Amino acid sequence: MSQYEEYTDEQLLSLTKQNDKRAEEYLLDKYKTIVRKKARAMYLVGGETDDLIQEGMLGLFKAVRDYQTGKEASFATFASLCIDRQIYNAIQSSNRKKHGPLNSYISLSDEEFELELRQVSEQSPEAIVIGNEQAQGLRKIIQKTLSAFENEVLKSYLAGNDYVQIAELLDKEPKSIDNALQRIRNKVRGCLN
Numbered sequence: 708m709s710q711y712e713e714y715t716d717e718q719l720l721s722l723t724k725q726n727d728k729r730a731e732e733y734l735l736d737k738y739k740t741i742v743r744k745k746a747r748a749m750y751l752v753g754g755e756t757d758d759l760i761q762e763g764m765l766g767l768f769k770a771v772r773d774y775q776t777g778k779e780a781s782f783a784t785f786a787s788l789c790i791d792r793q794i795y796n797a798i799q800s801s802n803r804k805k806h807g808p809l810n811s812y813i814s815l816s817d818e819e820f821e822l823e824l825r826q827v828s829e830q831s832p833e834a835i836v837i838g839n840e841q842a843q844g845l846r847k848i849i850q851k852t853l854s855a856f857e858n859e860v861l862k863s864y865l866a867g868n869d870y871v872q873i874a875e876l877l878d879k880e881p882k883s884i885d886n887a888l889q890r891i892r893n894k895v896r897g898c899l900n
Contacts, residue, residue, distance in 0.1 A: 766793025
């Protein structure tokens with residue numbers, strides 16, 4: 708697959724239109740870090756981040772399938788939008804009681820939270836302001852509840868790093884990072900209750 712590293716996104720997309728499955732796999736693999744980062748920026752009460760990663764990958768697949776070259780937006784921009792839409796559609800459909808664990812979620816990322824607010828047009832301005840204040844308050848409570856080390860781990864995790872990468876960044880053992888993430892999850896659940 709290393710031959711594809713030399714291609715631009717548009718060239719790879721052209722190859723996928725010609726049914727080059729390896730080019731498609733390379734493109735999906737190239738952007739899956741973005742999917743993970745976006746999915747990790749959401750915390751699902753009673754749900755798993757993997758559910759959102761799966762939804763995000765579906766959005767990325769749709770972006771690969773539907774992108775049209777020659778448009779003003781780059782593929783990266785288009786893919787980001789498709790990933791966001793797929794994740795938010797999954798959350799919205801969960802509000803119809805279809806998927807229980809997705810019924811309640813909290814964004815742990817300022818950027819993701821602001822995007823979410825822009826996309827939820829049926830809410831009143833008062834509800835949006837109150838929701839924003841509640842989320843900011845919850846972020847502060849979580850930050851105060853976590854130790855300095857746990858805050859660093861959470862920040863790296865939300866940036867899309869895995870256990871091994873975080874361990875390298877913080878000069879710790881991966882098991883230490885795993886334990887910290889478990890403590891973080893428990894403390895966040897406690898803050899939500």
